[in-house]
Amino acid sequence: MTGTTGEPGTMPGPADAPVPDARMRAALRRSDLVVGGLVLLLGLLCLWQAAIIPTTPLYAQVGPKFTPYLVGGMVCVVGAGLTLSAWRGGWSHTLPEVAEAPPTNWRALGLLGAGLVANLALIDTLGFVFAATAQFVLVAAAFGSRHPLRDFGIGLAVTFGAYLAFDKLLGVNIGAGILEGIL
Amino acid sequence: MLRRTLLSTALAAATLPLLGGGARAQQQQQLYSSLHVFIPAGPGGGWDGLGRAIEQVARQAGLVGNFQFENVGGAGGTVGLPRFISQRRGREGSILVGGAVMVGSVLANKSPFGLKDVTPIARMTTEPGIIVVPAGSDIKDLQGFLDALKSNPGGTSVAGGSAGGIDHIVLGLLLKSQGRSAKEASYVAFAGGGPAQAAILGAQVKAGISGVSEFAEQIKAGRMRALATTGETRSLPDVPTLKESGIDITLGNWRGVFGPPGIKPETREGLVKFVTTLHGLPAWKEMMERQGWEDAFLPGEAFEAYLKRDEAATAEVLREIGLI
């Protein structure tokens, strides 16, 4: 869905050293504007999807479109409200957590993202055990672990244990990969 | 809730020999050393139940050495069907368990693949529908219900499963038999058997349609009145079928076995032989009795012809209520 576009870039934290307060506030306001816009967009998306629901001749007093229109309309109004409030200065500058936040850790986010992507890409081919182990190593590295080999061992033990518990105890097979095929 | 699930048979394999050991049926000649069973639904449902019943009987009789289950549920079977078609095309030793629900969902979801893309092997079981009214209703019999439908379809609210499902189709066909259109139905869809039954027991709706087994006990206890069943023969001794009452509708929630597309004629023959042998076993009769299933065994070409008729009738109603 929406909401993944990069506000972090527009988000210089206070630890970025001597940024004038006014400039920071302007940046925060811009990011709030983006959020308001995205909520508005989400509402429009819902309205568009509601519009393309096929109408049926069914005897239904309230059709399938009624609620989507209602929800879409509500999200649009809220989105417009948020955009307006951002236009008037936004709300991010009032949040203590934003003011105290350290700068964006691109390394950690990147490694974590890589972990998620690795899991998605490998799980259908290599199977759950290896995909989730790869994810484990990358996520642990994202949070500052410096022992990838040890993490690999732990990850393998955890995922293999989970696999065995599900497969042998409950008869639920978590994916079918290489290892799972051998066993 | 549970969708697209993959199950191995590890549990059954591990526990049954330990717990069982009792009635060991006479050993048959092994037909498959390993059989892959694809269920286009999550575990615990009707198709899964049929698949596991086949496993249990066939393994105990020695017809099949080993079973592998694959559950890929979702959207009335239309999520799993393409996977079965593409991964198992032309391959031996693989079956799909499906049924009447798929006929409707394939049509309604405009799925590019349908049951025409797999090889019909046999219809195994069926569960006819039943039409009921709350015990205190003014409607006393089927004729009363039909009159109500004819004179005031909008005011005759009927509870059942999800829209476009078998229950809805039965109501549509009934309306058509009274010279009305299926789209005039005042059909109240409920997500599960519980809430639908509650609405009927509480007389929130005028009538209800569902599978016979769902309502049988409520009827026995006198909390619902049965008007008719939709099978070819009576399901309950003192409830007439629609056919007996002069309405030419027979419809049931059948379940059956299919082979992959593009298999050789002898592969198909092999599968038909397997289900026929299975169906002939006393253990299978026992299983059906215990599960409360009605036998509807129909192998090979006869099943294929039945499938065509079922598809046509379903399509007609779905078109009228605007789902296709």
Place this chain on the structure above:
Amino acid sequence: MDAWSGLAFGFGNALTITNLGWALLGCFLGTAIGVLPGIGPALTIALLLPITFQVSATGAFILFCGVFYGAMYGGSTTSILLNTPGESGSIITALEGAKMARNGRAGPALVTAAVGSFIAGTIGTLGLSFLGPIVVELALKLGPAEYFSLMVLCFVTVSAVLGGSALRGLASLGLGLLIGLVGIDLQTGQPRLTFGIPELLDGIDVVLVAVALFAVGETLYLAWRHMEGKQEVREVGRLMMTKEDWKRSTGPWFRGALLGFPFGVMPAGGTEMPTMLSYYAERKLSKHPEEFGTTGAIEGVAGPEAANNAAAAGVLVPMLTLGLPTSATAAIMLSAFQSYGIQPGPLLFTSQGELVWTLIASLYIANIMLVVLNLPLVGLWARILKIPTPQLYAGILVFATIGTYGISNSVVDLMLLYGIGIIAMFMRRFEFPQAPVVIGMILGPMAEQAMRQALTISQGDWTTFVTRPVSLSILLLALLGLVGPRLWALAARRS
């Protein structure tokens, strides 16, 4: 058999060594699967169904009930410790429970959940023994119109405490409502907001969304703000509840239980609505509202957990007295009855009195077993928090993967998990509350379906909501909740 002699008979039967063994096995299995995300009691019982061919009916049902109650206990553990709810009834527990755990109060959170579950489970089972048939007859009087009014009442209760900013709270609610719309429309069979993806036709699972919002979103946010070389130290803290904790928990336990049981009995009730209502009721009633959503308030764990367990007992009422399966677990238990040739229905209590009373007696026993099993485990569970940050969060994500992919084998589900997780990360940064998303997702579809069912029955007559007395009373209650506090404030100002 009246209730007393039935219970006496049942206890006599359930207290045999074999049946106690089945109860213990069920409790153990149930706790284990409750801890594992993604696997609920319904699936477990479905997988255990083959044993019905080998085991006596009494033994099998004692086992199943143990699994059912045990899953409710286990579900809260992961909610509190890892912020990953295992099933829909424990989503609300994660709101305050996870915050308590992060602030060194994992022990008290786990204890209040266990004791609350025990108290509520016992109250619920008492209700099942003595009030069952009466309550269920009353519940049958409720139709779709009443359910819709009930949903309106829920929305009003919940929206009164949407969080800091009304706009952002409403945006979160809207997102939840929107996610709830995805899938095939029950009333007309039309696909909505599915973008042509067949995997979306069945809708999006609420547990998946909760795990994405809480666990994945949190992990992403922490990585975003992660400081190299700075190790986060988590305190396990004291394990037992203080006197103050006991005092603060008692009210919520009983209120939660009294709220949960009737909702469980209702055919369209379930466990989600009462846990939500209990949470917001406790938030309003608490003398420590500042702890809610910040350091974690014990009332916010005690109430919903109690509501969840009492509702679980309530679900058994329509199943045993009327043969009505009102939840997935109940439906599967019913099919187990059928494989014994027992037809659960209105006649079950009379025709299978011995089995039913043994089953009810074993519920009391299972409840005691579970609290005895779980309390000593609290120390062990809480130690999970001692795992170093990198491995803990890596492990949480593996857990989330198991919960979504493990059951469904669908990469689409994993993408949804991560996609919603990314949205949750930004929601966290811009301070959008997360609870309204879950609430919108649960209540929205229920409210919509109930409204449309009611309108189909009334042939489009909107006055059906105010001409039915019960529906009208509920709506008036909602109105009172909406304007009452304001009038109160006005009157107070004047005097």
